[in-house]
């Protein structure tokens with residue numbers, strides 16, 4: 001069965017009757033060592049699913065925080081191979097927390113899609129989000145399925161009822177609802193609007209629905225968690241890294257503690 | 273690759289030119305892109321829309337532009353008979369306004385009230401600000417901070433025309449980054465905003481739509497050269513940034529097999545230095561800004577910075593239709609260095625009293641290379657895509673640095 005870690009995790013969340021916390025960090029930000037130490041500690045701090053950003057030079061759907069994270073990582077030598085190595089290393093100690101790679105198509109295309117899917121699968125990746133690959137561009141659907149990974153599709157406020165069936169048709173794992181029309185880390189949607197949208201999507205799919213973009217605080221996470229199956233927090237975590245860098249030097253401890261501290265608060269908010 | 277029956281029919285219904293093109297955008301934008309496509313299809317088939325566009329092209333833009341026999345340049349080079357297609361004589365001084373006129377009428381038809389654009393040399397920004405002033409629409413232009421510096425006169429013009437110029441500091445601070453920021457704006461403002469892309473890049477339908485609006489260049493050229501010389505030209509030459517002036521000139525001639533078609537990329541300080549903007553000569557296929565095409569990138573698929581003295585050619589990609597024509601071998605893609613372009617800039621200015629845009633000077637430079645070896649009855653048409661007033665400072669600084 002494909003994406004078994006993802007569905008197992010959502011099953012467990014359901015049985016525990018609580019929404020999941022999906023945390024996003026960029027692989028290799030600010031450097032490989034720090035990033036690995038954060039990644040490895042995320043489940044213990046309260047992350048139920050992990051989204052790992054694949055750094056890209058031109059992240060068109062991202063706001064300043066995640067743009068800067070990508071550039072920090074690339075400056076310090078991040079690349080696709082290293083991202084997969086980080087997942088493999090994470091898997092040495094954690095066999096259960098789902099890991100989803102999120103990014104843009106070009107680095108995957110340059111790597112070679114078939115080879116990338118195979119390598120991702122053997123590194124322990126469970127799913128893939130490719131921001132600039134809408135369902136109209138079908139070329140990754142086969143390789144993703146063939147490798148036994150879940151292809152997670154984004155839906156947005158602009159995705160109308162006429163379009164939703166087409167988007168969910170090829171989706172696996174869960175549906176990622178982008179709650180604002182905008183880039184990451186900027187504005188936040190009202191909980192009421194998000195709730196209406198989530199109900200609308202549920203009429204088209206039985207997959208779990210995770211809500212992201214614009215969720216920054218434990219209170220916001222808790223509010224969205226009342227009706228979503230999971231909430232995604234990215235820019236707020238990545239900003240913790242930026243704020244705790246000491247000059248250009250290695251960041252290690254302070255960055256890790258700040259990120260994990262916020263993860264704990266977010267998880268606490270979701271449980272209460 | 274097998275040769276198609278015609279080079280003029282593309283793209284397919286999903287916007288693919290063979291392997292290239294497509295719609296690689298975030299889901300938030302996808303419904304918008306489909307809207308633009310629908311609106312464009314309707315407008316294209318509406319005689320009233322076409323009549324309105326033609327009327328503005330005539331009375332406001334100043335079309336048709338002349339096809340000018342460059343007699344002194346022809347004499348000095350001592351070979352082919354050289355004509356200039358005078359897009360520099362358009363209102364605002366470049367071919368960019370042909371496309372802006374079409375797209376602004378489309379945006380109005382779609383009921384949009386805010387226009388955004390990216391610009392490199394500032395020519396597209398100026399043309400966009402101009403049509404926004406003409407129709408009283410709000411205008412925001414994204415421009416890399418490096419380009420703001422080297423194209424100062426155009427920044428001034430845009431502001432005077434009422435546009436807001438937003439400096440882009442991300443990435444390399446040039447055209448590709450301006451396009452990223454324009455796309456980021458659009459994702460957040462989809463309701464009331466129209467993105468007026470300035471070249472044959474972006475997701476479908478932009479590469480096709482911009483080509484169609486620029487094809488007036490080639491249509492006129494064909495009629496004019498046949499009127500003057502009684503036949504098609506032997507060689508067409510145009511410079512390539514994203515590729516809009518080139519495809520506009522080339523498209524009506526693609527199926528005329530006797531016409532040799534050459535596009536000129538910018539090789540900056542030289543291909544071997546890595547500091548260039550020659551996506552077809554030195555790039556690999558990849559996906560950026562909504563389409564698949566040749567891109568300057570590293571082994572990991574990270575986009576690398578383009579370099580050219582000419583801000584309008586300083587882009588690490590190229591329109592997807594050019595990628596397709598390149599692979600099919602229908603169009604030849606060559607490249608010209610900064611120093612060669614500056615020499616041609618001076619040559620053209622002194623021989624003809626026409627100051628070419630640095631972009632267009634790349635096409636002139638290639639003509640200077642090949643014309644001397646050609647017969648006197650060889651007809652060559654260069655697309656003079658724009659005028660060079662905006663470049664006087666850049667060229668002055670370059671020459672000063674070269675002397676010292």
Ligand SMILES: Cc1ncc(COP(=O)(O)O)c(C=O)c1O
Pocket residue numbers: 366367392393394395396470471472511512513514515516517518583584585629631632657658659
């Ligand atoms: C005068 C002129 N020519 C050419 C270009 C290059 O663009 P394109 O390749 O789309 O014609 C520009 C772009 O700014 C320009 O201003």
